[in-house]
Amino acid sequence: MGFLVLEQLVKRFASRDGTGDVLAVDHVNLQVERGEFVTLLGPSGCGKTTTLRMIAGFESPNSGQLVLDGAVINDRPPNQRDMAMVFQSYALFPHLSVFENIAYGLRLRRLPEAEIREQVAHTLALTGLSGMEQRAPNQLSGGQQQRVALARALVMSPRVLLMDEPLSNLDAKLREQMRVEIRRIQQTLGITTIYVTHDQAEAMTLSDRIVVMNQGRIEQVAPPREVYTRPSTVFVADFIGQSxxxxxxxxxxxxxxxxxxxxxxxxxxxxxxxxxxxxxxxxxxxxxxxxxxxxxxxxxxxxxxxxxxxxxxxxxxxxxxxxxxxxxxxxxxxxxxxxxxxxxxxxxxxxxxxxxxxxx
Ligand SMILES: Nc1ncnc2c1ncn2[C@@H]1O[C@H](COP(=O)(O)OP(=O)(O)O)[C@@H](O)[C@H]1O
Ligand SMILES: [Mg+2]
Missing domain, CATH: 2.40.50.140 (Nucleic acid-binding proteins)
Incomplete structure (x- = not known):
C-alpha cells in the first residue's frame, strides 16, 4: 500500500465550447511511496494539472478514491490535507516581504514568534535565500521568486509537496540550475513530491519515477531510465527523447x-x-x-x-x-x-x- 494512492480517479468537465464532456482524467491509478519524487509528464491537455488539483483538493473527482497514509481524503478540504502546492505563476503576496511571504502560513497557525523566526530562517537557508528576507517580491529575479514560492510551501512541513510546472517561466539556464536545487532540497527533506511538467528533460533529472500521461490516461509508470530504454508504448517512446x-x-x-x-x-x-x-x-x-x-x-x-x-x-x-x-x-x-x-x-x-x- 502506497503512502498516497489514486484509485480509479475520474474527472469530467463540461467542455468549454458546450459541445459535450471532456474526460480530463480517465481512471487513473497510482501509488506513491513515502519520500518518493514522482513526476506527471505528458503533452499539454493530457490531464496533469487536473490530477494534481484533485490530489490537492481544489477539484473533486467524479469517481474514484484518494488515499493518504491509509485514510480516504476525498471529502477533506485542501487546508486539511497537509499538502502544499507550488504554482508556475509563483503567486506571492506582492505587498509582503520575502520573510512575511514565507511566514504567512505559520502566522495563520498562530505559532509563537520565536518559532516562526527559527523556521523561516531555516527554510531561507535551505532554499538559498538567506539575506533576502526584507526584499519585496518585485525586487527579486524570477528564479528567486520561485525559491520564495518553494520556501513558502516547505516551511509548512507538508506531508506531500505538489508542484505544477514551477520552472516554466524561467530561462533555460536557470531552469537547469533550479532542477538540481529542487532535487537536492527534496532529498534533504525526504519529502514526498508530485511534480507536473511537459518537459521530459526536467522529468528525467528530477524523478524517482515518471508517470507518462496521454489523453487522461497513464501510459507508463517507471524510473527515468526504464521509461527511456523500455517504453511500454510508441507514444512513450516518441514523447521521451528522439526515436x-x-x-x-x-x-x-x-x-x-x-x-x-x-x-x-x-x-x-x-x-x-x-x-x-x-x-x-x-x-x-x-x-x-x-x-x-x-x-x-x-x-x-x-x-x-x-x-x-x-x-x-x-x-x-x-x-x-x-x-x-x-x-x-x-x-x-x-x-x-x-x-x-x-x-x-x-x-x-x-x-x-x-x-x-x-x-x-
Ligand atoms: N475547468 C475546466 N473546464 C473545462 N475543461 C477543462 C477544465 N480544466 C481542464 N479542462 C480540460 O481538461 C483537459 C486536461 O486539462 P489539464 O489537466 O489542464 O491538462 P495539462 O495540465 O496536462 O495540460 C484539457 O482538455 C482541458 O481543456
Ligand atoms: Mg497543466
Whole structure:
C-alpha cells in the first residue's frame, strides 16, 4: 500500500465550447511511496494539472478514491490535507516581504514568534535565500521568486509537496540550475513530491519515477531510465527523447531471442527487449534511438545521407535506407569525417540498443 494512492480517479468537465464532456482524467491509478519524487509528464491537455488539483483538493473527482497514509481524503478540504502546492505563476503576496511571504502560513497557525523566526530562517537557508528576507517580491529575479514560492510551501512541513510546472517561466539556464536545487532540497527533506511538467528533460533529472500521461490516461509508470530504454508504448517512446521506429516482422524465435526482418535485413533481439510478448509473424516497430545508430563508410544497411546538421558537440544525420528515413547522432569527438548530404554511407545499430513494440 502506497503512502498516497489514486484509485480509479475520474474527472469530467463540461467542455468549454458546450459541445459535450471532456474526460480530463480517465481512471487513473497510482501509488506513491513515502519520500518518493514522482513526476506527471505528458503533452499539454493530457490531464496533469487536473490530477494534481484533485490530489490537492481544489477539484473533486467524479469517481474514484484518494488515499493518504491509509485514510480516504476525498471529502477533506485542501487546508486539511497537509499538502502544499507550488504554482508556475509563483503567486506571492506582492505587498509582503520575502520573510512575511514565507511566514504567512505559520502566522495563520498562530505559532509563537520565536518559532516562526527559527523556521523561516531555516527554510531561507535551505532554499538559498538567506539575506533576502526584507526584499519585496518585485525586487527579486524570477528564479528567486520561485525559491520564495518553494520556501513558502516547505516551511509548512507538508506531508506531500505538489508542484505544477514551477520552472516554466524561467530561462533555460536557470531552469537547469533550479532542477538540481529542487532535487537536492527534496532529498534533504525526504519529502514526498508530485511534480507536473511537459518537459521530459526536467522529468528525467528530477524523478524517482515518471508517470507518462496521454489523453487522461497513464501510459507508463517507471524510473527515468526504464521509461527511456523500455517504453511500454510508441507514444512513450516518441514523447521521451528522439526515436526511430522501423517497421518489421518477427520471422523466428529460438532460445531467448527473436529474429526480426527490418529493411530487408535480419536482426536479433533478446526476447525480453520487447514491450509485450511477440509471436512469429507479428508486425513490430523496432525502436532504435539516434545515439545508437552508427554512421560510417560501411554498415549492415546501405543508405544515402539526406541531411547533415552540425551542432558542435554532435552531428545529426538523416539517412535514407530504401526510402525509410533513419536519424543518427554522432557525438564522438574523434569522428573520422562528417558526411555531407548525398554521400553514400553504411549504418549499423549498436548491440543491446534494439527494442520492440507491437505495431499498431
Ligand atoms: N475547468 C475546466 N473546464 C473545462 N475543461 C477543462 C477544465 N480544466 C481542464 N479542462 C480540460 O481538461 C483537459 C486536461 O486539462 P489539464 O489537466 O489542464 O491538462 P495539462 O495540465 O496536462 O495540460 C484539457 O482538455 C482541458 O481543456
Ligand atoms: Mg497543466
Amino acid at each position: 526511430n521506429f522501423l517497421p518489421g516482422t518477427v520471422v523466428a524465435q529460438e532460445h531467448s531471442r527473436l529474429t526480426v526482418d527490418v529493411l530487408h535485413q535480419h536482426l536479433h533481439v533478446p526476447t525480453d527487449a520487447a514491450a509485450a510478448p511477440l509471436q512469429v509473424g507479428a508486425a513490430v516497430n523496432l525502436l532504435i534511438r539516434p545515439e545508437a545508430v552508427r554512421v560510417g563508410p560501411h554498415g549492415l544497411f546501405a543508405g544515402i545521407v539526406r541531411q547533415t546538421t552540425y551542432l558542435g558537440s554532435m552531428v545529426e544525420y538523416t539517412v535514407a535506407v530504401d526510402g525509410t528515413l533513419v536519424t543518427a547522432v554522432d557525438s564522438n569527438p574523434l569522428r573520422a569525417e562528417i558526411y555531407e548530404p548525398d554521400s553514400p554511407v553504411g549504418i549499423d545499430f549498436l548491440d543491446g540498443c534494439l527494442y520492440l513494440l507491437p505495431a499498431i
